[in-house]
Amino acid sequence: MTPNAPKAPQLAALLKQHQDEITAAWAEMSRDIPGSRYGEYTLDEVSAWLSLETEATLKTLTTGSYEPTEAYLRDVALGTLESGFGIAEVIEGLLLYREAALPYLHSAYGEDEVQLNRAVAALDAYLRLKVGRFGYLYAQAMDAELLDSEQRFRTVADFAYDWEYWVDPDGAYLYISPSCQRITGYSAQEFQADPNLLERIIHPDDRDSYLSHESQEGSGLSPFEFRVITRGGEECWLEHVCQPVYNAAGTYLGRRGSNRDVSERKRVEEELEQHLRDRAAADERSRLARELHDSVTQTLYSVNLHAEAAGMALDAGNQDVVAQSLQKLQTMTHQAMMDLRMLIFELHPPILKDEGLAAALRARLATVETRAGLQTELRVEGEERLPLALAQELFWIAVEAFNNVLKHAHARRVQVNLAFAGDKVRLSITDDGLGFDPDSARSQSGMGLRSIAGRVEHIDGQLTLNTAPGRGTTVCVEAQFAAEGGANG
Numbered sequence: 001m002t003p004n005a006p007k008a009p010q011l012a013a014l015l016k017q018h019q020d021e022i023t024a025a026w027a028e029m030s031r032d033i034p035g036s037r038y039g040e041y042t043l044d045e046v047s048a049w050l051s052l053e054t055e056a057t058l059k060t061l062t063t064g065s066y067e068p069t070e071a072y073l074r075d076v077a078l079g080t081l082e083s084g085f086g087i088a089e090v091i092e093g094l095l096l097y098r099e100a101a102l103p104y105l106h107s108a109y110g111e112d113e114v115q116l117n118r119a120v121a122a123l124d125a126y127l128r129l130k131v132g133r134f135g136y137l138y139a140q141a142m143d144a145e146l147l148d149s150e151q152r153f154r155t156v157a158d159f160a161y162d163w164e165y166w167v168d169p170d171g172a173y174l175y176i177s178p179s180c181q182r183i184t185g186y187s188a189q190e191f192q193a194d195p196n197l198l199e200r201i202i203h204p205d206d207r208d209s210y211l212s213h214e215s216q217e218g219s220g221l222s223p224f225e226f227r228v229i230t231r232g233g234e235e236c237w238l239e240h241v242c243q244p245v246y247n248a249a250g251t252y253l254g255r256r257g258s259n260r261d262v263s264e265r266k267r268v269e270e271e272l273e274q275h276l277r278d279r280a281a282a283d284e285r286s287r288l289a290r291e292l293h294d295s296v297t298q299t300l301y302s303v304n305l306h307a308e309a310a311g312m313a314l315d316a317g318n319q320d321v322v323a324q325s326l327q328k329l330q331t332m333t334h335q336a337m338m339d340l341r342m343l344i345f346e347l348h349p350p351i352l353k354d355e356g357l358a359a360a361l362r363a364r365l366a367t368v369e370t371r372a373g374l375q376t377e378l379r380v381e382g383e384e385r386l387p388l389a390l391a392q393e394l395f396w397i398a399v400e401a402f403n404n405v406l407k408h409a410h411a412r413r414v415q416v417n418l419a420f421a422g423d424k425v426r427l428s429i430t431d432d433g434l435g436f437d438p439d440s441a442r443s444q445s446g447m448g449l450r451s452i453a454g455r456v457e458h459i460d461g462q463l464t465l466n467t468a469p470g471r472g473t474t475v476c477v478e479a480q481f482a483a484e485g486g487a488n489g
Helices: 009-017 019-030 043-063 067-083 087-109 113-141 149-157 179-184 188-193 197-201 204-214 263-316 319-347 350-355 357-372 388-409 449-458
Strands: 163-167 173-176 224-229 235-246 252-261 375-381 413-421 424-431 462-467 473-480
Touching (some): 009 043, 009 087, 067 113, 087 113, 113 263, 173 188, 179 252, 197 204, 357 413, 388 449
Antiparallel strands (some): 224 235, 413 424, 462 473
């Protein structure tokens, strides 16, 4: 019975399109495999091998049937025994296909993170399956009489795609798979000779979290991620999972662990996060541009008109009109200055970093009260300990809600509630204004709901909107957070 394989016809078509380029890249990179014999063969010979492998791969990815790959791997297993080819070379050769193909996946899907993730995940799943299956078939091909139970275990374990290991209760390695070298550049022999090697290559920012994790001897541990610095000086993200090992009598025998290279996934996640930050910044610039147009620009336009009127009245000798115009100019310039101060405050409120969200909201409400004559109130429950990034997002959500009140609500009173409980924060803004139909408002860009919803999504929060015509409006946001400086894993 053969295993199930991923069906990915779009990926297969892309690999077939670049088959020649991938073959050439594989041939070049294979010469860098430690102790490699691939360099002894010509490009034509290498191309012949890869043609068979590629044909099997494309059939499997297109149909979802593993039979073509199974037949190919069985021949490879037998050929490896007959030729005396190094097993490590074969496994590295199988995995090298990923490195050769990856640039063409990025080229095709680089602007579509979802498609790129799907393609890479399908290719990785197939390669893990292929490598594991090769180990099994190789073990079958060997003389069964020469294989005791330990040898069988090692044959299968050595072909694991991920970095597998087993440490005894004292932290010494009982086993470590060769994949550690593919991931870190350090061989299994180096890790076994130096039990502290892993600790030394862990990124300094992640070392304390890892040591805390490892200190929980004998307990079931949740997966977490950390970084290592490879032999080549590159930063590599690992997804780590482990569990305690006990014998039949319940004696603790150490820990069985697995490390998976997730650097590519983290890179895509970081690019997506940057995209979201850029989009949020663009939205903020658009909002400020609207604010400038609706407030300061309009006020300055009116100032210009009244200045012209004052000039004409002065020419006509009408002192009363001049006096009235000057009074209006004074009022409008004062308003423009207040509007500008408010916008500048929103851009970079220093009080937010220095004193926290509650203080920033209190200062912003004071400007709202002065500008619009609204009665405002801020109620705070619990102790504030928000990360700055979350505090900034919540502040801008509140600002957008305040702007909606000033522009549309015709309210007399605004109440803000800010509550902290454990690792959760709840922010609500309530006004006694006109209210509105939320279903119709969502289709209008001018209500600011899209901006608020986008920011809430960015912080993985929950948004509740309670409003109806003539009943005022309540905007409520709830979010979860980790305290700054806390543990990471």
